[in-house]
Amino acid sequence: MTDRYCVFGNPVAHSKSPAIHAAFAEQTGEAIEYTAIAAPLDDFAGAWRRFVAEGGRGANVTVPFKEEAFRLCDTLSQRARRAGAVNTLILGGNGLSNELKVYGDTTDGVGLVRDLKRHGVTLAAARVLVLGAGGAVRGVLEPLLAEGPASVRVANRTAAKAESLAADFSELGEITGGGFDAVVGQFQVVINGTSASLAGDLPPLPEDLFAPGATAYDMMYGAEPTVFLRWAAEHGARPEDGLGMLVEQAAESFFQWRGKHPDTAPVLERLRQAL
Ligand code: ATR
Secondary structure, three states, rough: OOEEEOOOOOOOOOOOHHHHHHHHHHHOOOOEEEEEOOOOOOOOOHHHHHHOOOOEEEEOOOOOOHHHHHHHHHHEHHHHHHEEEEEEEEOOOOOOOOOOOOEEEEHHHHHHHHHHHHHHOOOOOOOEEOOOOOHHHHHHHHHHOOOOOOOOEEEEHHHHHHHHHHOOOOOHOOEEEEEEHOOOOOHHHHHHHHHHHOOOOOOOOOOOEEEEEEEEOOOOOOOOHHHHHHHHHHHEEEEEEEHHHHHHHHHHHHHHHOOOOOHHHHHHHHHHHHH
């Protein structure tokens, strides 16, 4: 029988995950079916239970259900526990003795780090600036710090949120937080994890932010560069968007489910052309 997977979200109709996982399945010869399911806003757990009853083996989870998915897991990866959110559910995963127990992981941070490396970015010993202090940023900090940057500065519109987020991760490395007005010095890597790009807004940042050869990364993507990426390119940084992160986080989820690492490059290229 074909193993079933899906992405839960609301809305979810425009998700690229079904196409990405279909490509991975074809490439690796895995017989899986992967669909997009719009879970009701007030009953994510019920949607997951129904999916499992119909033969579901695992799922991706996107906005707005990542925290609810976190709460229904029986076991969590270390990085998911710290993120407080999961984007990958695995039935009977990670050696759970009971086949119906749920294992939760978050693959967003691994996806971000892999995509940065693909672009030739060195995180070790780098000064890294992360913009935003919401769920998207919380989900990537552990894998980012595991690369051994010299420092990570979290800057956010609401400074107190950046400070408390940094405090939550302080045992993993040199990480501090504050407002946009407290950003000083130059950075080799600047990652935009705010949702400002969605509204076409640019966080107020110093013009001399980028060290020579710096990379500016936006976790968002689109047919056109985001406002942040346009601004970064005008100020000397190399702009990269988050489409590669999307494909890499999917690849890590696929690996968790099927034990195979798909080749992400051709899948990313096809998505890029279709944007
Ligand atoms: P997500 O899951 O996308 O991280 P979130 O948890 O609501 O969503 O967080 C959104 C982030 O984008 C926050 O850091 C938010 O800043 P505040 O904490 O001050 O709200 C940031 N953000 C949203 N709109 C923004 C804007 N127009 N300018 C700057 N930052 C913005």
